[in-house]
Amino acid sequence: MSTVTSETIDVTLGERSYPVWIGRGLLDDHIRWRGALRGRHVLVISNHTVAPLYLERLSRGLDGLKWSSFLLDDGEAHKTFANVGLALDALATLGATRDACVIALGGGVVGDLAGFTAACWMRGIDFIQMPTTLLSMVDSSVGGKTGVNLPAGKNLVGAFHQPRAVIADIGTLDSLPEREYRAGLAEVIKGAAIGDAPFFAWLEAHADALRRRDETTLVQAIATKVRYKAGVVARDETEQGERALLNLGHTFGHALETAGHYTTLLHGEGVAVGMLLAARLSERLGMSTPADTTRLEQLLQSVNLPTRVPSGFDPDQLLALMRLDKKNTAGTLRLILWRGIGHAEIVSGVNENDVLAVLRDATK
Ligand SMILES: NC(=O)c1ccc[n+]([C@@H]2O[C@H](COP(=O)([O-])OP(=O)(O)OC[C@H]3O[C@@H](n4cnc5c(N)ncnc54)[C@H](O)[C@@H]3O)[C@@H](O)[C@H]2O)c1
Ligand SMILES: O=C(O)C(=O)C[C@@H](O)[C@H](O)[C@H](O)COP(=O)(O)O
Numbered sequence: 001m002s003t004v005t006s007e008t009i010d011v012t013l014g015e016r017s018y019p020v021w022i023g024r025g026l027l028d029d030h031i032r033w034r035g036a037l038r039g040r041h042v043l044v045i046s047n048h049t050v051a052p053l054y055l056e057r058l059s060r061g062l063d064g065l066k067w068s069s070f071l072l073d074d075g076e077a078h079k080t081f082a083n084v085g086l087a088l089d090a091l092a093t094l095g096a097t098r099d100a101c102v103i104a105l106g107g108g109v110v111g112d113l114a115g116f117t118a119a120c121w122m123r124g125i126d127f128i129q130m131p132t133t134l135l136s137m138v139d140s141s142v143g144g145k146t147g148v149n150l151p152a153g154k155n156l157v158g159a160f161h162q163p164r165a166v167i168a169d170i171g172t173l174d175s176l177p178e179r180e181y182r183a184g185l186a187e188v189i190k191g192a193a194i195g196d197a198p199f200f201a202w203l204e205a206h207a208d209a210l211r212r213r214d215e216t217t218l219v220q221a222i223a224t225k226v227r228y229k230a231g232v233v234a235r236d237e238t239e240q241g242e243r244a245l246l247n248l249g250h251t252f253g254h255a256l257e258t259a260g261h262y263t264t265l266l267h268g269e270g271v272a273v274g275m276l277l278a279a280r281l282s283e284r285l286g287m288s289t290p291a292d293t294t295r296l297e298q299l300l301q302s303v304n305l306p307t308r309v310p311s312g313f314d315p316d317q318l319l320a321l322m323r324l325d326k327k328n329t330a331g332t333l334r335l336i337l338w339r340g341i342g343h344a345e346i347v348s349g350v351n352e353n354d355v356l357a358v359l360r361d362a363t364k
């Protein structure tokens with residue numbers, strides 16, 4: 001096997017195309033990412049965990065610019081509309097003009113909120129993603145879905161707003177806690193489960209190297225997932241069709257995250273459990289086989305991801321939350337179901353009784 005430890009992937013969207021750079025030390029490669037800055041104002045949005053680790057290194061690249069930072073408290077519970085308001089105030093205080101840029105330094109929470117802030121300020125300014133979690137490198141920094149949660153559910157407010165560049169410095173993963181690292185692997189496995197059976201088999205073969213964070217294997221996994229997502233986004237930027245497949249496991253997962261008040265399951269963990277619930281529902285509807293579900297379960301378990309709904313969840317409450325999912329239309333559930341490894345499918349009009357039966361079984 002070759003030992004490639006850096007990759008560049010283009011997200012091809014006409015005038016709004018952008019590169020995703022993956023490699024070690026990119027945070028310090030100021031010449032590279034300064035090229036994506038157009039004006040003189042920069043607001044760095046980060047949080048109180050990540051900023052002490054990486055903001056100083058980043059700020060060395062902002063010499064000569066007028067910049068400030070806005071730091072969130074840590075956690076999904078802070079991905080709120082109120083914090084977008086405060087971030088917008090920080091842009092106003094900075095005196096940011098239309099050519100200003102927001103830099104998101106952190107995981108998906110920071111990236112989603114920073115991107116939405118950039119989408120709102122003066123009806124849309126540039127932003128750059130500097131993801132520092134595995135999950136944000138393989139998923140949230142790419143594709144331009146930005147937004148925040150409401151008490152009623154996840155990501156209910158947002159905008160499609162593409163970044164100008166994604167700088168994924170894998171060196172930042174050295175400080176990422178183990179549980180967060182594993183949560184990121186869930187979104188890698190998701191991509192393979194949806195649309196890339198050979199990648200799924202590769203992940204099965206490399207689960208041990210991924211658990212050990214072997215760098216060459218990790219870069220290959222990140223790049224393969226990003227390339228896959230970039231392709232889907234290029235074909236269907238605003239989720240009119242195919243892009244909804246990237247939501248495999250998310251209708252269940254988001255409901256679990258919300259019902260658990262963001263303290264029980266991390267996003268990636270919700271996706272892991274949610275994919276298995278979607279697989280079981282698919283089996284129930286005669287779309288997939290128990291053998292495929294078992295393969296998915298074993299791969300998730302091999303990288304130490306949860307595969308069961310934790311105790312204390314109420315199936316009726318979960319179903320109620322699922323009714324507010326953005327994919328639903330005409331008052332009926334629209335879910336991403338599964339035909340087996342590498343084949344997800346959008347299914348409209350899913351019968352609530354079938355969903356409830358799967359939820360009841362999983363919460364017994
Ligand atoms: N926009 C999208 O397409 C998309 C895709 C997937 C997920 N998401 C969203 O992303 C969010 C989840 O992202 P996440 O898993 O990155 O969670 P996160 O942003 O909460 O980060 C996870 C934890 O790791 C910490 N952290 C981040 N980088 C670190 C580092 N290098 N070293 C040490 N600690 C670090 C954070 O402070 C946090 O405690 C959810 O809100 C989810 O809805 C969005
Ligand atoms: O990029 C997408 O499209 C996705 O669905 C990626 C998901 O992993 C991600 O969690 C996304 O934020 C979910 O979006 P939502 O539309 O269900 O809010």
Ligand SMILES: [Zn+2]
Pocket residue numbers: 139187250267271
């Ligand atoms: Zn996700």
